[in-house]
Amino acid sequence: MCGIFGFSLVRDLNASDIDIGLQQLNSLSHRGPDGQGHASFDEQGVFIGHCRLAIIDTSKRASQPMSRDRFTIAHNGEIYNFVELREILEKKGVKFTTDSDTEVLINAWRNNGVDCLKELDGMFSFALFDGEVTNLVTDPFGEKPLYLLQHDEGVYYASEPAALIKLFGLKFEPTEFDLAAFLTLGFIPAPETGFKNLQQVEPGSHIVITDGKITRTTRYWTPVEPVVPGGRPKPVSESQIDIINEALIESLKVRLRSDVPMSIFLSSGVDSTLIAAIAAKEFSTDIPAITVGFAETSVHDESASASAIAKYLGLNHEVIHGDRTGGADALDLLLSLYGCANDNVTAIPSFDMASAVRNSATVALSGMGGDELFYGYNKYQFFYEHNSILSSPRSLRAVARWFSKVSHRMTAADSLRRSRQWTYANYKNVGIWDLLESVSSLDKWGDEFFSGYEQSQYVAARHFDLTHVLPGSYIPAIERSSMRVALEVRTPFLNRNLLSAVDQLDPRSVVGFGQKSVARRILNRYVPDHLIPAVKRGFIYPLDQIIESQMISPQIPGIGNDLIIDSMDRRQQGKGRELFVRMLVLDRLMAAN
Structure with missing residues (x-):
């Protein structure tokens, strides 16, 4: 590194x-x-x-x-x-x-x-x-x-x-x-x-x-979209679980090679716990674990659950509190880390965590990529459950959208905007499309950019995450924040052989029998089920401090004032919070010109 x-x-x-x-x-x-x-x-x-x-x-x-x-x-x-x-x-x-x-x-x-x-x-x-x-x-x-x-x-x-x-x-x-x-x-x-x-x-x-x-x-390589076969989906068999488990063990084995001290980024989620469990149980490692906690914020604090997991695995565990960088300082740090336009504020707690780890380790293991590998995000479940209507022609989508609006199901209503190729972007921006509609060239850009996504929406969304979101947003958040303090972060889930093993399965069997069911079944071989939360919460930085630190409307050439003012008014509401952070990022980058 x-x-x-x-x-x-x-x-x-x-x-x-x-x-x-x-x-x-x-x-x-x-x-x-x-x-x-x-x-x-x-x-x-x-x-x-x-x-x-x-x-x-x-x-x-x-x-x-x-x-x-x-x-x-x-x-x-x-x-x-x-x-x-x-x-x-x-x-x-x-x-x-x-x-x-x-x-x-x-x-x-x-x-x-x-x-x-x-x-x-x-x-x-x-x-x-x-x-x-x-x-x-x-x-x-x-x-x-x-x-x-x-x-x-x-x-x-x-x-x-x-x-x-x-x-x-x-x-x-x-x-x-x-x-x-x-x-x-x-x-x-x-x-x-x-x-x-x-x-x-x-x-x-x-x-x-x-x-x-x-x-x-x-x-020389791009991920291949798995094909959804005909017939009824079947649960993944134990022999298929064995193949994936072995591929993950092999991936982790080579990622444990180091001539310098290591650590593990541990939340209470499935992915990082699975990495920690295999490291402890299969390789008898004594690598210490570290968790970021968010006390007294709107974000769920996973530190207590992570401590229980670490105790069960016999790992030394440290909890740091993610309140070191906030407000305008957090926005400055975000721009400094990326150098380009990126709204992923996960970089901020990741920087805090990397800074703490770097005192005792030069390499850290991460569970990043597990959600993409095992169809773990909530959106995949939503797209799978609503696949028939989301994959329907534009005319039927319009009718279904009307019924969804009447019944106040706004996630479904916004997800049905435009053609099926827009489904990913629609879901990501639920509740703020009335604002985004005014963005210049939005339709022309999106119709061109999303034109190739014809597969079932849960498969297309996962492929989009692997090819664009992971390298464009999630990986940079961890890579830039950790390398700012010269900490190498390794990700056992990002392995071509492991991805190929998962993609040999019917995608419906992976996503259709419970969220991240394959990963959970592997994890249950190492950790009791009661230690793992049933609901995915995600690793999210509290946006409150950044949003509340900005009291003046951003100035962004190329974006209409009405959109900026409206985003300012909605900055404390749902996805409006994320849109406002994007506005702040653009404002800072352009102000530096």
């Missing part, structure tokens, strides 16, 4: 270029406090810089950038299955001089080129120069960020957007589509960022840069 900054120019490097590279690399030092290094290839116009957070083989011999023959790499992240890959390479005669996963990665590329990406289990973004071209690669789920900018002088890239925004003096100038996307979703889907020419590299991407220009961009 580290930070990288580099560029490939259309001309030779000079001393000023290298100075710029080192300055911007230093701005990422919070991601890698254990050392910095760079490699420059003057005639090829290539600079590669790296800030190191030492996790696997902490010795100086594993420092980066690392070179083997004509190949040089700067790697941010972890290759979890590096031990198994190393054994394969050694049988082919490859010699190693370190115990690091980065040396395994560079040798895998030397031997198999881009095909090695098929075998990697990890979270990573890396830049690899082979003497002729620079390869930029991101991991399948988008766990490790990478931003790039095509400039007249060449292509620049960095682990965080702030380095590129500062270097080029970029202004936040979102298009109408960017504004429509952010106000609807709470983030701007990759590759767009709202900053001109600045792109976020999409998950599972391979980009080739030749002589300072992007010459090829491909997606």
